[in-house]
Amino acid sequence: MKTALTDPAQLxxxxxxxxxxxDVGGVLALFAPGAAMRTVTGAVITGDQALRQEIGGTVAARGxxxxxxxxxxxxAESALLVTDWTLEVTAPDGRRVASAGTTANVARRDADGCWRFAVLNPLGTA
Incomplete structure (x- = not known):
């Protein structure tokens, strides 16, 4: 699945x-091939399987x-996207838990003119 976003601010x-x-597939369609993501625990993941597992876990926790x-x-066909975020999930004990931060994400424009995330860092500069 591909995205057709021609404005990086819409990512x-x-x-x-x-x-x-x-929609795990919809989230993954926003990633460029070879994209990397730093998780909220600080781990850096790459590859379709690892990204699918991370996003799928958030969806399963009713994120x-x-x-x-x-x-x-x-x-230069790149964009730095700075975004404040809040994520609420259901913890294993059933409580709803919220975390928040500021991203420092990098997107790139592909040959088709569409923008996709190349690097996601929800922990910003931390």
Missing amino acids: PVAFEAALNRG RLTNKSRHALVG
């Missing part, structure tokens, strides 16, 4: 929408994401 919006509707874009800086 966090599309990520939020797909995750909140439980509810809220993104608020700060800015998108675009240049």
